[in-house]
Amino acid sequence: MSSREAILNRVKTNKPAAVALPQTLAFPPVPADACIEKFARTVEAVGGTVVEVTNLAEIGAYLKKHYESPERVLNTVHGVGFGQELSGPIEDGHVLANLEIAVVTGSVGVAENGAVWVSEENLPTRVLPFITEHLMLVVAAENIVSNMHEAYVRLDVSAPGFGAFISGPSRTADIEQSLVIGAHGPKRAHVFILK
Amino acid sequence: MSSSTYVAPTDHAKAADKFMEDEERVNWHDKALWFIRQKRDVASKQLPEWELLRETASQIKQNVLSNLDTYLEEFERHAKQNGITVHWAADAAEHNRIVLDIIKRHGIQKLVKSKSMLTEECHLNDFLGDNGIDVVDTDLGERVVQLAQEPPSHIVLPCIHKRKEEVGELFHQHLGTEKGASDPAYLTEAARQHLREKFLTSDLAITGVNFAIAETGGFVVCTNEGNADMGAHLAKVHIACMGIEKIIPKAENLGVFLRLLARSATGQPITTYSSHFHRPRPDQEMHIVLVDNGRSIQLGRKDFYNSLKCIRCGACINTCPVYRRSGGHSYHYAISGPIGAILAPNMDMKKNADLPFASTLCGSCSNVCPVKIDIHNQLYQWRQVLSDGGYVPKTKKIGMQAMATVLSNPTIYRVAGKSGRFMMNLMPGLANMKAVNPWAKQREMPEPPKESFRDWYLKNKKKS
């Protein structure tokens, strides 16, 4: 008997009596403005920076102002007008080893935890939002939801081969519990809320 | 770790004594973990629906365990459709062999690994090391203990038992940081550079799995550092190792679990990265190893199966007043603290018979557990099972029998117990007949009163 069968047989014999799956949790809707406000506060709380803009060009202007002459920028959001714009896939993520700035679209923002859903559909290669030193996420205000339950209603997480909720810059507190921002991923994360 | 000098303890109380020789470290350890418990309290109290979430999470897991075989098959079917290769391992040895086979097939010499308690449980690093494979743990805390040739002492905070000066010294020796430097930001930056090179040059990455979704055939990995993603997305081969209990029915269930996990673990609203893997990259191979290793047996223990609901948040460990003083290594099992103490006896009752007794049964663990495992009740139940099975010292059994005889017979009790004498004599006896009275080592004995309550009652109150 294969291990597969052995395991499944043992599980079948030993499992407790069947119990139904509980109902999906849902909570009263939160007004859009409150969501955006909460989202912005939470992103800041997890170490990110929030910038509210009314059009994509404003993002470009902001970046030009704050990053005078960055050398290695990869901009995947058409209309931002900053750095090198790229639409096609990148075959080998290793080429991004020294990337300074990546500008990426996030399709959903979650108010309760400041997370932004970034998925393969919007990425030239999966490693981009992790390998870059500064991550610039762009989220449309109407795509900000109150909590994770709503996020999973909005998203089909199995549609892309890969997707991630990203909340702030990478961090660790493994040494004596002192928080250090910038572990293996980005050292800074911006979220641009497009109103 | 094949050349490890670390010797695992075998007795919780003895190992705890050793850890407590350095009281300053114990005080620091206690405060650091209590601080995390407090952050967890604050985070959980910001959600009015917190207790509902816990109850729901527990019920979802109950549903999972009661249908585990069908969910596993469903998961396997969908994962295969997604282009993921699925392996089944009955035990640790088979798991390790499967992983080694994949590595060998690709002719790979070195790999990066992000946090996976399962691979700790299976001692994968030792096994691969013995087979000439260079494994680099990429979680900062895990890298620290790996360099120190020790196992993690905590499932979420692997090197919480180490002071920054010790980390500084390790990094000085292995990564060439400045002698005496102990600033966490400086050391973290050094690790970042050291490990970035490993990420960029490793063709194979191993990750753990936090949740695997039956309905979609995908899996979710949560980290704060981004190390799982750096490893997996740069490697040609990704192996994800998971215990079979990690299955959840649907993607929407993640709403419940991801709201609970990080808040319980560290008080963060969510981990920085919650990565959902569904298909390999076109140029990549993706494997999942489904590991039983005793889980299907635990599933059949009616008092203990719900320990399999655990999502490895570490909250029970942070809140445990014993753990905070005794340190994680005192549990001599891959998973320390209260949850480790109820999982370990399932694996080896003889070796781990001491662990369910390393608790005051205060119950704080059960209250913080996001999936509502009745941890302290299971500690109590394991004590019964282990005593019934003859896994506790004989002297203890004899002492208990004597005590039971006295306490179940009012006449003997009164003769033995005049003014506290029996209790006085009994207390040292509880410690397995040690020469010294362990009560009195650091505590005064209570003074025996002139008369017992019963004597007083008979003199002053008895009406008839």
Added chain:
Amino acid sequence: MKVGLFVPCYIDQFYPQVGIATLQLLEKLGVDVEYPLQQTCCGQPMANSGFSSMTGGCDANFVRNFTGYDYIVAPSGSCVLHIKDHLHDDKNPEAATHIRSHIYELCEFLTDVLEVKALDSKFPHKVGFHTSCHGQRGLHLSQMTELNAPDFSKPGYLLNMVKDLELIPLNRKDECCGFGGTFCVTEEAVSVKMGRDRVQDHLEHGAEFITGGDVSCLMHMEGILKRQKSPVKVLHIAEILNGQYE
């Protein structure tokens, strides 16, 4: 209403004054109390050590002693919890069930059954209340800090009725003291460290007395205080609620 008073073995032997205070307090409140003379122990010491198989004798004796009362009251949360959770008697299952559902820890008996609104007691001192785990997390005598639920405390409610008593705050409201039954000797070092840390929290907040609902925890902390030659004293809550101190 007829109440059977259960005075756990270590109170009987070491701290008779706690039994006396409990009895007097209940009588002052007009309760008809009786102390069954053949009682011994609830069986917890064996059960918590893994030998619940040896508690049959204690169980049977307990049922023999406490059958026929409307309520059973004891000044110990831990022993009450043990009876509530584990008392069994194959020969008298109904009597055992009645006892399990009618046994009360002293404080909860005062607040929930007698619904006490005032006490005639005085204690002009700073007091730290030690929350014993079994009373709190097992019997829910007070809210547990781990839960997201409204705060309450039955012992706190009663202590607030005591004239001139000042209840001090603590950093860790409901951390275990480390007694833990046989744990206190099998894990001596951890037990003592936990106890010292717990005592320290009270000392830092200026406690003159430490009180609580379980003599076992108090005995442990008293042992530590005495070894430290501390002037801080330990009293069971029954002694305070029953007392007229100056």
